[in-house]
Amino acid sequence: MESEEKIGYHEALTLLVIILSAKIFLSFPRNMVLLGDAAGWIIVLLSGIYSLVGYFFLASLLKNYPGKNLIQISGQVCGGIIAKIIGLILFFFFLMITSMYLRQLAESFILAILPRTPISVITLSFLILLIYAVILGIETLSRVAWLLGPYLLAALIVILLFSLPQATFDFLVPILGPGPLPLFKYSLIHLSVFAEIILFGIIAPLIRDQGRINRIGLYSLLGATIINTGVTLLAISVFNYASVQKLIFPVFQLTRLITYGEFIQRVEAVFVFLWFFWAGIQLSGLLYGTVVSFAETFRIANYRPLTFSIAVLVFSISLIPGSMTEAVEWNDYATSPSFITIFYSAASFGIPLLLWLIGSLRKYPGGVKK
Amino acid sequence: MKKRCVLIGILLIILTTNGCWDRRELENLGLVKALGLDLGPDRKGLTVTTMIAIPSKFGSGQSNGGGGGADGPGVLLISMDAPTIYEAFNLINTTVNREVTLLQNQVLLIGEELARYGIEKWVDNLIRFREMRRNMLVFVCKGKAGEIMKVQPKLETNPAEYFTDLVALSRRTGMYPMVTVNDFLKNYEAYSQENYLPLLAKFQEEVGETESNQAGGEEESKSGEGGAPKEEGPKEPAGIRLIGSAIFKKDRMVGVFDIYETQILLLLNDEFKEAMLTIEDPLKKDNYIVFNLLATAPVQIRYRPQNNVNSFKVKLKLEANIVSIQSRIDYTRPQLENYLGRVIAGELKKRVDKTIKKAQQEFNSDVFGFGDKVKRIFITSTAYENYHWPDKFKDSMIETEVKVDIRRVGVQFQPPVNR
Numbered sequence: 001m002e003s004e005e006k007i008g009y010h011e012a013l014t015l016l017v018i019i020l021s022a023k024i025f026l027s028f029p030r031n032m033v034l035l036g037d038a039a040g041w042i043i044v045l046l047s048g049i050y051s052l053v054g055y056f057f058l059a060s061l062l063k064n065y066p067g068k069n070l071i072q073i074s075g076q077v078c079g080g081i082i083a084k085i086i087g088l089i090l091f092f093f094f095l096m097i098t099s100m101y102l103r104q105l106a107e108s109f110i111l112a113i114l115p116r117t118p119i120s121v122i123t124l125s126f127l128i129l130l131i132y133a134v135i136l137g138i139e140t141l142s143r144v145a146w147l148l149g150p151y152l153l154a155a156l157i158v159i160l161l162f163s164l165p166q167a168t169f170d171f172l173v174p175i176l177g178p179g180p181l182p183l184f185k186y187s188l189i190h191l192s193v194f195a196e197i198i199l200f201g202i203i204a205p206l207i208r209d210q211g212r213i214n215r216i217g218l219y220s221l222l223g224a225t226i227i228n229t230g231v232t233l234l235a236i237s238v239f240n241y242a243s244v245q246k247l248i249f250p251v252f253q254l255t256r257l258i259t260y261g262e263f264i265q266r267v268e269a270v271f272v273f274l275w276f277f278w279a280g281i282q283l284s285g286l287l288y289g290t291v292v293s294f295a296e297t298f299r300i301a302n303y304r305p306l307t308f309s310i311a312v313l314v315f316s317i318s319l320i321p322g323s324m325t326e327a328v329e330w331n332d333y334a335t336s337p338s339f340i341t342i343f344y345s346a347a348s349f350g351i352p353l354l355l356w357l358i359g360s361l362r363k364y365p366g367g368v369k370k
Numbered sequence: 371m372k373k374r375c376v377l378i379g380i381l382l383i384i385l386t387t388n389g390c391w392d393r394r395e396l397e398n399l400g401l402v403k404a405l406g407l408d409l410g411p412d413r414k415g416l417t418v419t420t421m422i423a424i425p426s427k428f429g430s431g432q433s434n435g436g437g438g439g440a441d442g443p444g445v446l447l448i449s450m451d452a453p454t455i456y457e458a459f460n461l462i463n464t465t466v467n468r469e470v471t472l473l474q475n476q477v478l479l480i481g482e483e484l485a486r487y488g489i490e491k492w493v494d495n496l497i498r499f500r501e502m503r504r505n506m507l508v509f510v511c512k513g514k515a516g517e518i519m520k521v522q523p524k525l526e527t528n529p530a531e532y533f534t535d536l537v538a539l540s541r542r543t544g545m546y547p548m549v550t551v552n553d554f555l556k557n558y559e560a561y562s563q564e565n566y567l568p569l570l571a572k573f574q575e576e577v578g579e580t581e582s583n584q585a586g587g588e589e590e591s592k593s594g595e596g597g598a599p600k601e602e603g604p605k606e607p608a609g610i611r612l613i614g615s616a617i618f619k620k621d622r623m624v625g626v627f628d629i630y631e632t633q634i635l636l637l638l639n640d641e642f643k644e645a646m647l648t649i650e651d652p653l654k655k656d657n658y659i660v661f662n663l664l665a666t667a668p669v670q671i672r673y674r675p676q677n678n679v680n681s682f683k684v685k686l687k688l689e690a691n692i693v694s695i696q697s698r699i700d701y702t703r704p705q706l707e708n709y710l711g712r713v714i715a716g717e718l719k720k721r722v723d724k725t726i727k728k729a730q731q732e733f734n735s736d737v738f739g740f741g742d743k744v745k746r747i748f749i750t751s752t753a754y755e756n757y758h759w760p761d762k763f764k765d766s767m768i769e770t771e772v773k774v775d776i777r778r779v780g781v782q783f784q785p786p787v788n789r
Contacts, residue, residue: 037751111500116391168556170742179750239552241751242559257552259505 006208011142012200012216013223014149015285019196020224022282025251025275026104027328028193028228029235033244035186039177040241041233046187048225051194054349055221057356058197059214062204064359064367070201070351071296076366077359086351087297090198093347094290095310096340097196098283099317100331102126105279107324108249113272123318126283127311133284134291134307138203141288145281155274156227159267160234162258167237177241192344193228197221199289201352202296248328287314400468401425401475403445403530406515407492408481410451416484416492418458419449419516420470421530444527449516455495472501477533478508478551479515479570485616485623493558493621496551504552507534510616510623512571521572521608536612537568544636544645545629546612558621562741562759565618566635569626573611619735627725634718634725637686638738640668646693652713657697661690661714663774673743680766682740686722690714691778698785707776715774722770736763 007015033040058070065073071090075083106122114122133141176183200217207213235250238257244250255271258264291310295303321327330340359367406419427444448466452458459470478496480489496502511518523532540548546568557563614628615635627635636642642665651657670685690711695701701710729737741759748754 114390114392115500118391121391166552168742170562170739170745171556171560173742173745174748174751174754176749177751179752240556240560242561243555253504256503257505257550265505 005137005139005206007139007142007203007206008146009207009209009212009216011139011146012203012207013220015142015145015203015281016197016200016216016220017223017227018145018149018152018278019199019282019285020194020220021227022101022278023193024228024231025249025278026101026108027248027331029232029250030244030247031328032190032193032232033236033241035178035190036183037177037245038172038174038236038241039183040236040244041172041229042177042183043187043190044193044229044232045225046183047190047193048221048229050188050191051197051221051225051349052218054191054194054353055197055217057349058201058352059217061352061355061359062201062213064364066210066368067205069203069205069296070198070355071293072205073201073359074351074355077355077362077364084297086355087293089347089351090202091290091293091297093195093198093344094286094293095313095317097331097344098286098290099314100321100327100340101279101286102130102283102314103318103321103327104331105283106318107327108252108275111249111324112252112268120319123315126280127315129280130284130287131307131311133280134288135304138206138285138288138292141281141284145285148277148281152274152278155270159255159258159271159274160231162260162264162267163234163238163254166257167234168240169237171237171240172233189341189345191349192341194221194224195344195348196286198348198351199285202289202292248324287311290314394469398468399473400462400466400470402470402472403474403528404477404479404519404533405455405472405475406449406479406481406511406519407455407484408514408516409484409487410453412451413487415451415453416455416458417449417451417481417514417516418455418462419447419479419519420459420462421519422446422448422466422468422470423474423528427527443522443529445529447516447519455492456499472499472503475501475503475506475530477530478506479518479533480508480510480567481515482510482512482616482623483514485510485567485618488620488622490621493555497555502551504555505550507537508549508551508554508567509533509537509570510567512569512613518570518572518610521610523610532610533570536610540568540636540641541643542645543629544633544642545614546632547615547636547641560741561755562736562745563739564620564735564737564760566615566627566632566737567618567623568612569614569616571611571613572608617729617733617735617737619733624735625728625733627728630721631725631728634722635737637665637688638669638671638684638722638726640665647714649714649717651695651697651699652710653699654697658694659692659696659701659710660694661692661776663714663718664689664691664777671740671743673740673747675747680740680744680762682743682766682768684722684768684770686718686770686772688715688718688772688774689777690774692776692780695785698787700784701776702779702783707779711774711776714776715772718774719770719772722772726768726770730764730766730768734764736760740766740768 032043036043061073065076068076071083071087074086102123105126106119109122110117110119197217204213207216231251235244235254238254239247239250247253252268255268258267291303291306294310295306300306321330329338401423402420403423404421408417410416422445424444424446448462450458450461452461462470497504519529523529526532537546537548540546547566549567554565557565614626615632616623617625617627633642633645644662644664646660647663648658648660651659666689667687672683674681692701701707726738729735740763744759745754748757
C-alpha cells in the first residue's frame with residue numbers, strides 16, 4: 001500500500017488507548033465481573049500484563065521489518081499464500097470486532113437515549129461518520145484522537161470521581177473471587193480484551209518517528225490496562241459484584257447514579273457525548289483496520305474505494321445477532337469462552353507469535369537482521 | 371461549491387432528523403413525581419398510585435401551592451390495581467390524557483403490607499425499565515402508600531419534593547436513613563448485609579402507636595420526649611412524619627427501629643453525621659443536658675472468629691458539643707467535661723448494645739453490615755457463600771466500646787446564674 005499518510009507519536013498513542021479502552025462503555029465490566037466476581041478487575045489487570053508479553057512478539061517483528069506492516073511482514077516471513085491467509089484472518093478479525101462493537105453501540109444508544117428509533121437508522125447514521133473518517137484517512141483520525149483524547153479522558157475521570165463517593169470498598173472482597181486458578185485461566189483466555197492492539201501492526205509503518213514505535217504500543221497497552229482495570233474496580237465497588245454481573249452497561253448506570261444536590265444530576269447527557277466521541281474514534285480506527293487489512297491482503301494500492309462496500313458488510317453483520325443479549329454474548333467474554341473470544345486472542349496475539357517463531361527460525365528473511 | 375454542498379447537507383440533516391422516532395413533547399407527558407406501591411386486593415398484584423405533576427400549578431412565585439391552596443394541590447393522584455407497575459401505567463393512560471412517564475420520578479413509596487409480604491416479585495420491575503432510575507429514594511409507609519401520598523404538605527407545592535427534602539434532613543438528625551434503589555439493591559444481592567428503609571407515617575394515627583410499641587427503653591423515654599409531635603392536635607389536615615426505619619430480612623420487612631435505634635443503625639453504618647441528643651444530668655436529677663453528637667471518625671469493627679463463635683469488637687469514637695445545660699453545673703471545667711464525656715459514652719453504649727441485641731434476637735437481620743467484615747477473611751466467593759453468614763449473625767458475640775470527647779461548649783463557658 002502506497003501511502004502519504006504519517007502519524008505522530010502522541011496521535012498514535014491516543015488513538016490506540018481510545019481503541020483499546022472504548023469497551024468500558026459497553027458490557028466489558030460486566031463480563032469481567034461475571035468471570036471473576038469481586039476479583040473481576042484482577043482478570044483485566046492480569047490480561048493487561050499478559051498482553052504486554054504478547055506485544056513483545058509484535059514489537060520484535062516491527063523492529064526487524066521497519067517500514068512494513070504485519071501483512072507485509074508475513075509475506076516476507078512465510079511467503080505469498082500464508083501472507084494472504086494471515087491477511088484474511090486479520091480482515092475477518094477487524095470485520096467481526098467492528099461489526100459487533102457497532103451493534104453493541106447501537107443497542108446501548110437505544111437503551112440510553114433513543115428507545116424508539118430503529119436500530120438500522122442508528123447503525124447507518126453512525127456508519128456514515130465512520131466511512132467519512134476512514135476516507136479522510138488515519139492521519140486525520142489520529143489527529144482527531146489527539147485533539148479530543150485529553151478532553152475525553154478528563155471527562156471520564158471527572159465522571160468516575162463523581163461516582164467515587166458511592167463506592168464501598170468492602171465490595172472488593174473476597175479478594176480472589178472464584179479463586180487464583182480460575183483467575184489465571186480467565187485472564188489468559190480473555191487476552192482478547194486487548195486484541196485491538198493488532199491495529200498497531202497495521203499502522204506502525206506510518207508513524208513518523210520510527211525510533212519510538214515500540215514505546216507507543218507499550219504505553220498504549222499500559223494506559224488501556226489502567227483505564228479498563230480502574231473502571232471495572234469502580235463498577236464493583238459502587239454496585240457490588242453480584243449487581244454488576246446483571247447490568248448490561250455498568251458505566252452508563254454509574255453515570256445515572258451521580259447526584260450532587262439539586263444541580264449536578266442526570267449527567268448521562270454529558271456522558272452520551274463522551275461515549276459518542278470515544279466510540280466514533282474507536283470504530284473509525286477499527287473500520288480503517290478492516291479496510292486496510294483487506295487492501296493489503298490483495299495488494300490494492302488505494303484502500304479508499306473499498307470503504308463503502310466493506311461498510312455494507314459491517315452493517316449486515318452487525319444486524320445478524322437476533323437480540324441485544326446475543327450481540328453481547330457473541331462479541332466476547334461469556335462465562336465459557338466463545339469461539340469469537342478465542343479467535344480474537346489467536347488473531348491478535350497468535351499471529352505475531354507465529355510469525356516471530358518462524359522468523360526466528362528462518363533468521364528473519366528480508367528483515368534487518370538478515 | 372463544495373462548502374455550499376456541505377452546508378446544504380448539514381441543513382438537510384438538521385431539518386429531517388428532528389422529528390424522529392423518539393420525539394416526545396413535554397406538554398404530552400404526564401410526569402410522575404412519586405410512585406406508591408401497595409399490595410393489591412387479590413394479594414397477587416399491586417395497587418399502584420402515581421403522583422402526576424400538574425405543571426401549571428408549579429408556577430414560580432405564585433402562592434397557589436401552599437398545601438393545595440385555592441387551586442388545589444400541584445399534583446394529580448391516581449391509583450390502579452394491576453398485576454405489575456407498567457400494566458397500571460397502561461390503565462392510568464386510559465384516563466389521563468398525557469403519556470405517563472417515570473423520567474422525573476424521585477420517590478418510591480412501598481406500603482407496609484407489601485413490604486411485609488415480600489417485594490421479590492417486584493424488585494426487577496424497579497430496575498429493568500430504563501425510565502426507572504437507581505437514585506430514586508425509597509420509603510416504607512405505615513399503612514397504605516396511597517394514603518400517605520394523599521397528605522398535602524404545608525410548605526411545598528410538590529409533595530414529592532417534600533419527601534426528598536424531609537429525608538435529606540437525616541444528615542442533621544440521623545433519625546432515619548436515606549436509601550436509594552441502588553443502595554437497596556447493593557444489600558439485596560450482597561449476602562453480607564440486610565436492608566433498611568426510612569419509615570413514613572401519618573402522624574395523627576400512627577405516632578402514638580409507634581412510640582408506645584417501639585420506644586420501650588429507659589433511654590428513649592428520657593431522650594425521646596423532645597421530638598415527638600403530640601397526637602392531640604387538630605385532626606385536619608394530617609401531616610407526615612418519618613418515624614424510624616423498616617428493617618428487612620431478605621426481601622421482607624421484619625420489624626421497625628424507632629428514631630433513636632435508627633441513629634445507632636446509622637452510626638454503625640457510618641451514615642450518621644450529627645444529631646442533637648438529650649440526656650438527664652448525671653449530677654442533678656430532672657435536669658437535662660443537650661449536646662450535638664458528631665461522628666468524626668469511621669466506626670471500627672474488628673472481626674475475630676474464636677472457637678466457632680463469630681466475635682466482633684465495635685469501637686465508636688465520637689465528639690460532642692454542649693448545646694444546653696439546665697442544671698447550672700459548670701460542665702465546661704476540664705474534669706467535669708471528661709466526666710460528662712464518659713456519661714454520654716455510657717448512655718450511647720447502652721443504646722448500641724440494645725439495638726444490636728434487637729436486630730439479633732427479634733429480627734435476626736444483620737442490618738449493620740457485620741457480614742462485610744466476615745467476608746474479608748474468605749479468599750473466594752464460593753467459600754464465603756458456603757459459610758452462610760446470615761444464619762450465623764444471631765449467635766455472634768458483639769462487644770462494643772464507645773468513647774465520646776467533649777470538644778466545644780458553644781459560645782459560653784459557665785451557665786448563667788440568677789442573683
